[in-house]
Amino acid sequence: MRVFRPLPRALSRVLSILVVLAWLAQMGVLYRSIQASSSNLASDLSRYGSSAQWRGVYSRGDKIGFMVGQTLPTADGYEIQEDGRLQMTLLGATSAARLHTAVQVDKAFEVRSFQFSMDPGTGAIEIGGTVDGRRLQLTVKTPSGTRTESRELPERPALSLNLSRRLAAEGLVPGKHIEASVFDPATLRNEKMIVDVQAREVVRAAGRPVPAFKILTRYAGITSTSWVTDTGEVVREESPLGLVVVKETPERATALAVPGDVQMDMLENAAIVPSLPRGTRIDNTTAVEKLVVQLDGVDLSGPDVQGGGQTVTGNVVEVRDTEAMKAVGGETDLSNWLRPELFLESDAPEIVAEANKAAAGATEPRLIAERLTRYVNALIDKKPTVSLPSALEVLRTRVGDCNEHTALYVAMARALGIPSRIAVGLVYLHGAFYYHAWPEVYLEGPPGRGLWLPVDPTLNEFPADATHVRLARGGLDKQAAILPLIGRIRMSILEAQARPGTMPVLLGRAARDTRPIELAFPRREGGGPTCWSRPAP
Numbered sequence: 001m002r003v004f005r006p007l008p009r010a011l012s013r014v015l016s017i018l019v020v021l022a023w024l025a026q027m028g029v030l031y032r033s034i035q036a037s038s039s040n041l042a043s044d045l046s047r048y049g050s051s052a053q054w055r056g057v058y059s060r061g062d063k064i065g066f067m068v069g070q071t072l073p074t075a076d077g078y079e080i081q082e083d084g085r086l087q088m089t090l091l092g093a094t095s096a097a098r099l100h101t102a103v104q105v106d107k108a109f110e111v112r113s114f115q116f117s118m119d120p121g122t123g124a125i126e127i128g129g130t131v132d133g134r135r136l137q138l139t140v141k142t143p144s145g146t147r148t149e150s151r152e153l154p155e156r157p158a159l160s161l162n163l164s165r166r167l168a169a170e171g172l173v174p175g176k177h178i179e180a181s182v183f184d185p186a187t188l189r190n191e192k193m194i195v196d197v198q199a200r201e202v203v204r205a206a207g208r209p210v211p212a213f214k215i216l217t218r219y220a221g222i223t224s225t226s227w228v229t230d231t232g233e234v235v236r237e238e239s240p241l242g243l244v245v246v247k248e249t250p251e252r253a254t255a256l257a258v259p260g261d262v263q264m265d266m267l268e269n270a271a272i273v274p275s276l277p278r279g280t281r282i283d284n285t286t287a288v289e290k291l292v293v294q295l296d297g298v299d300l301s302g303p304d305v306q307g308g309g310q311t312v313t314g315n316v317v318e319v320r321d322t323e324a325m326k327a328v329g330g331e332t333d334l335s336n337w338l339r340p341e342l343f344l345e346s347d348a349p350e351i352v353a354e355a356n357k358a359a360a361g362a363t364e365p366r367l368i369a370e371r372l373t374r375y376v377n378a379l380i381d382k383k384p385t386v387s388l389p390s391a392l393e394v395l396r397t398r399v400g401d402c403n404e405h406t407a408l409y410v411a412m413a414r415a416l417g418i419p420s421r422i423a424v425g426l427v428y429l430h431g432a433f434y435y436h437a438w439p440e441v442y443l444e445g446p447p448g449r450g451l452w453l454p455v456d457p458t459l460n461e462f463p464a465d466a467t468h469v470r471l472a473r474g475g476l477d478k479q480a481a482i483l484p485l486i487g488r489i490r491m492s493i494l495e496a497q498a499r500p501g502t503m504p505v506l507l508g509r510a511a512r513d514t515r516p517i518e519l520a521f522p523r524r525e526g527g528g529p530t531c532w533s534r535p536a537p
Helices: 009-027 038-045 160-170 250-254 266-270 349-358 365-379 391-397 402-415 476-480
Strands: 053-059 062-074 077-090 093-106 111-118 125-132 135-142 145-152 177-184 189-205 208-219 222-228 234-238 243-247 288-296 310-313 316-320 420-429 432-444 449-454 469-473 490-498
Touching (some): 053 250, 062 250, 160 222, 189 222, 189 234, 288 469, 349 365, 391 402, 402 420
Antiparallel strands (some): 053 243, 077 093, 208 222, 288 316, 420 432, 432 449
16 A cells, blocks of 8 residues: 655645546546535425436445436427536545536437536536527626636537437437537536447446446447437446445445545555655755656647656656746747637636735746735645636635645736746646646747746745656546546656756755654644644644
8 A cells, every 4th residue: 555645735736637637538527626505405306207217326346436327308309407416535625515517408319508517615607509500609708707708619519418329319329429529518628539439248336236238338438338218318437537326225325425535545546656766855946957757648749748847858847936937939820829718718807916916016027926926925825725716716616736736826827918828738846747737938038038837836936846747638528538547557767967066855854964863744734724734833
């Protein structure tokens, strides 16, 4: 059994997003961490009648929640409804989650509109969409305001929530192959889903044998297996990430899904423990001048892994300390990294005002970028909030993990005219690499030159240390691309070079004193708001 030292709760953020995005890719529904009252949940579930389909959700054998769905006829089609609850353990703390999704479809189960609502415990976030041909009109509502956006998609979108019904309406036969453009209302991304119908099998569901077609679904790099009846009812689903959804009676589905603890800690299970050469140690990540690692099980051929102090050759990644990084050839078009987005509201007056407050008195972009790093780190209370990271909402609630820190930082930097973007990857801490997110800012140098500098407001690092291994750039859509990597990446540290003059002894008496060092290490407080308690004086 691996035992890790306590980690900052801020590092749980990306993994929790990836876990629920994996669920979304598998089922078309997203669950987020909230502290929801049982009475509200009961009210939500009261709409479901005797024909509703109840399913239990398991992760590597642990019961982590339930979901319930039903299809209701309307005047010109159907409405597909789904509610559920999920609980998962991150860093020893159990977080509960719930949401509601509704999709309006026509008689052929083509999407006309949808509503997706989620409350992270600080106010509901609602995403609504209407489909007109290939045009999608989006509306995002939060307690901080409403934003709209219109998108032209390559083809008419579908939602995976209604895909099984659509398959059944067209007729399920072994050998059938379908490719559909599926829109994800949580990541606001349209991606191809490939569906292959295989032979009919008999599976157990709700305590009895049920004949159903075995269906393989490939979406976002993940191949999931489901069993669907002739009427389009999904009785079992399995994901390679260990998620299993199975049809159950209402009593069994909800039993132990809301109360109790989930024993499996998802963050710890997803940690990547690297192999190291004999005698190699990383005592202080901020002292690392150069890190060279070999990554197996991941495609490193894309442009996102190059630059910003990082170079890739084959499956070998070299990350250098960017403290003294020089400006190189500049970028000609930075407009994408300056404009506001649905969840990066850099044009909101509140964001602009807070950014000006953080940078007060500073005029040089590098100094502004550093001040933002310190300011955001001090502003946000470090809690394992599992939510869609809206910069404006983060500013309002001032609570979150690495994605909240990153979203707010990027929005504030853009508000001040500094190009900024989101990086996603791995960071080293206490003997393992954990999934993490951090910003990159573009700093102009001499005419025609500039550089992308990684910073980390979550860990209060300017610039970010050389143990930040970037795998992708972008928001939730790019983070979803990391899903297939969980559990597959193998890492070997080939070299970890410290800056000259740094010492491996970081705390305690002078190095010449070799007596044992006595330190009052902090301990995690069960159920407390943070991962650390202060050491006794």
